[in-house]
Amino acid sequence: xxxxxxxxxxxxxxxxxxxxxxxxxxxxxxxxxxxxxxxxxxxxxxxxxxxxxxxxxxxxxxxxxxxxxxxxxxxxxxxxxxxxxxxxxxxxxxxxxxxxxxxxxxxxxxxxxxxxxxxxxxxxxxxxxxxxxxxxxxxxxxxxxxxxxxxxxxxxxxxxxxxxxxxxxxxxxxxxxxxxxxxxxxxxxxxxxxxxxxxxxxxxxxxxxxxxxxxxxxxxxxxxxxxxxxxxxxxxxxxxxxxxxxxxxxxxxxxxxxxxxxxxxxxxxxxxxxxxxxxxxxxxxxxxxxxxxxxxxxxxxxxxxxxxxxxxxxxxxxxxxxxxxxxxxxxxxxxxxxxxxxxxxxxxxxxxxxxxxxxxxxxxxxxxxxxxxxxxxxxxxxxxxxxxxxxxxxxxxxxxxxxxxxxxxxxxxxxxxxxxxxxxxxxxxxxxxxxxxxxxxxxxxxxxxxxxxxxxxxxxxxxxxxxxxxxxxxxxxxxxxxxxxxxxxxxxxxxxxxxxxxxxxxxxxxxxxxxxxxxxxxxxxxxxxxxxxxxxxxxxxxxxxxxxxxxxxxxxxxxxxxxxxxxxxxxxxxxxxxxxxxxxxxxxxxxxxxxxxxxxxxxxxxxxxxxxxxxxx
Numbered sequence: 001x002x003x004x005x006x007x008x009x010x011x012x013x014x015x016x017x018x019x020x021x022x023x024x025x026x027x028x029x030x031x032x033x034x035x036x037x038x039x040x041x042x043x044x045x046x047x048x049x050x051x052x053x054x055x056x057x058x059x060x061x062x063x064x065x066x067x068x069x070x071x072x073x074x075x076x077x078x079x080x081x082x083x084x085x086x087x088x089x090x091x092x093x094x095x096x097x098x099x100x101x102x103x104x105x106x107x108x109x110x111x112x113x114x115x116x117x118x119x120x121x122x123x124x125x126x127x128x129x130x131x132x133x134x135x136x137x138x139x140x141x142x143x144x145x146x147x148x149x150x151x152x153x154x155x156x157x158x159x160x161x162x163x164x165x166x167x168x169x170x171x172x173x174x175x176x177x178x179x180x181x182x183x184x185x186x187x188x189x190x191x192x193x194x195x196x197x198x199x200x201x202x203x204x205x206x207x208x209x210x211x212x213x214x215x216x217x218x219x220x221x222x223x224x225x226x227x228x229x230x231x232x233x234x235x236x237x238x239x240x241x242x243x244x245x246x247x248x249x250x251x252x253x254x255x256x257x258x259x260x261x262x263x264x265x266x267x268x269x270x271x272x273x274x275x276x277x278x279x280x281x282x283x284x285x286x287x288x289x290x291x292x293x294x295x296x297x298x299x300x301x302x303x304x305x306x307x308x309x310x311x312x313x314x315x316x317x318x319x320x321x322x323x324x325x326x327x328x329x330x331x332x333x334x335x336x337x338x339x340x341x342x343x344x345x346x347x348x349x350x351x352x353x354x355x356x357x358x359x360x361x362x363x364x365x366x367x368x369x370x371x372x373x374x375x376x377x378x379x380x381x382x383x384x385x386x387x388x389x390x391x392x393x394x395x396x397x398x399x400x401x402x403x404x405x406x407x408x409x410x411x412x413x414x415x416x417x418x419x420x421x422x423x424x425x426x427x428x429x430x431x432x433x434x435x436x437x438x439x440x441x442x443x444x445x446x447x448x449x450x451x452x453x454x455x456x457x458x459x460x461x462x463x464x465x466x467x468x469x470x471x472x473x474x475x476x477x478x479x480x481x482x483x484x485x486x487x488x489x490x491x492x493x494x495x496x497x498x499x500x501x502x503x504x505x506x507x508x509x510x511x512x513x514x515x516x517x518x519x520x521x522x523x524x525x526x527x528x529x530x531x532x533x534x535x536x537x538x539x540x541x542x543x544x545x546x547x548x549x550x551x552x553x554x555x556x557x558x559x560x561x562x563x564x565x566x567x568x569x570x571x572x573x574x575x576x577x578x579x580x581x582x583x584x585x586x587x588x589x590x591x592x593x594x595x596x597x598x599x600x601x602x603x604x605x606x607x608x609x610x611x612x613x614x615x616x617x
Contacts, residue, residue, distance in 0.1 A: 151329045180231075182293070183296065206271050227293055255274055255277045255278065319418060325420050421446075438601055493506070515552075551594050559590060568594070
């Protein structure tokens with residue numbers, strides 16, 4: 001039977017013919033990299049561009065290009081099977097091939113002036129360098145720190161899951177010690193619906209019977225396997241050839257659980273709560289470079305399994321580990337200012353508590369576990385929003401409940417020593433922007449580092465004089481009389497401990513854009529505890545709240561303190577006219593000014609001086 005070439009063979013022939021113009025030059029390199037191509041090229045009529053031949057080898061004849069043995073398929077056993085393309089085997093020079101791969105032609109190299117570089121390349125390079133430089137301090141600050149990341153159940157089944165795992169892998173490679181807690185609430189509800197089982201809640205707790213527990217275990221195992229697999233891929237470094245140096249560990253000894261039991265006449269079955277977190281074992285694995293992955297299925301000492309709240313588990317782990325951060329990866333919803341529509345970038349602990357109280361949650365709710373029964377429509381809202389509230393869908397209400405639940409557990413964690421909590425969307429890159437840029441991408445919840453700072457009163461004047469007197473004698477501060485302090489009392493603030501001022505400072509506005517920070521001082525016995533940083537940042541926050549964009553100080557002896565905190569030296573002429581008019585030429589104080597870009601900038605700066613997990617006392 002005459003050979004009829006298949007479509008595949010015809011395509012190969014056409015491809016070879018179209019490639020004749022460049023194959024001769026690259027054939028040795030291609031042949032060395034791809035044996036199959038080498039065998040095919042060995043049957044083709046190709047001109048050989050070189051003359052001298054060093055020790056050579058002969059490419060073997062291809063035994064089969066298309067089809068399988070038997071049945072009249074094309075076997076390639078005879079040279080004529082390739083028709084016009086067939087040729088006797090060709091000798092190729094190994095040395096020549098190696099030289100072709102690595103050879104650099106010096107006559108093609110030239111030197112060009114700097115202006116030759118394309119503007120677009122320069123712009124891209126500068127953008128990368130600027131971003132890298134601005135992120136470097138955060139990389140150093142976060143390296144070696146423990147962070148607990150809670151991932152909402154909806155993220156696992158979304159298109160953002162893969163990119164989020166990649167971001168977590170990058171964070172791990174930057175030195176962060178990761179504990180990942182995965183919620184499976186949504187997957188459990190879907191599984192129970194598939195099984196024809198009802199989803200049961202009583203108050204804020206899920207009622208879990210034996211059938212529901214079986215479904216929960218299946219879901220937990222599936223989600224854990226997916227997260228582990230994706231994290232291993234994300235943590236794999238180029239050139240590792242699959243030999244991953246990082247382990248993703250999920251074990252039953254990291255935490256134990258206990259049953260919720262019977263409450264108000266309701267038996268919650270296999271619903272449990274966190275009993276104990278083995279912080280020592282977790283730290284040991286984190287220090288070894290492992291990533292810890294936890295699902296909300298815990299085990300009791302008696303060997304029973306219980307479903308626990310993933311939010312409670314994340315909060316407990318963060319508190320027991322004294323984590324630097326507790327990160328909530330939400331389902332994409334965020335908190336925004338109703339007036340401006342802009343995202344809430346930062347909240348103090350007191351703000352978070354006020355938000356909880358707005359939705360009917362009090363201090364006691366921070367000590368309970370599970371999803372709180374928040375009645376969104378019952379919360380106080382502005383009149384203009386009442387119509388919108390009436391038409392909110394059940395999904396919107398539940399989404400708000402989940403977000404407020406994250407705030408609730410953030411408050412609980414911060415009260416137990418965690419430095420900061422963050423609400424971040426799962427969108428690709430948002431987690432990196434939140435951790436490694438000054439602008440961030442989510443909502444930061446931080447402790448009240450300014451607890452104890454208030455506006456000064458007449459009774460504080462004596463205490464303020466006592467604080468500044470030693471510095472006046474040293475020439476660090478200008479002398480201020482009782483009258484001077486009384487005249488500026490509305491601009492004065494004190495840091496109080498046990499009823500006595502231990503630090504003080506003033507913020508005096510000059511026009512709509514400028515304000516002077518002055519009389520910044522701390523009692524000697526309270527120095528070294530970040531009191532000065534707390535007072536300075538507090539005054540800067542006041543300035544931001546007044547829409548002031550520039551704050552300045554006049555200094556003779558504390559130059560480095562302000563330079564280290566973002567102030568830059570400016571000429572005296574840069575002062576507002578009203579302040580320049582009373583400038584003391586004899587004292588010759590230097591002017592240092594700082595541009596304020598919003599509260600988020602100050603949030604990031606706080607991280608530098610609040611390096612410990614202790615609130616200044």
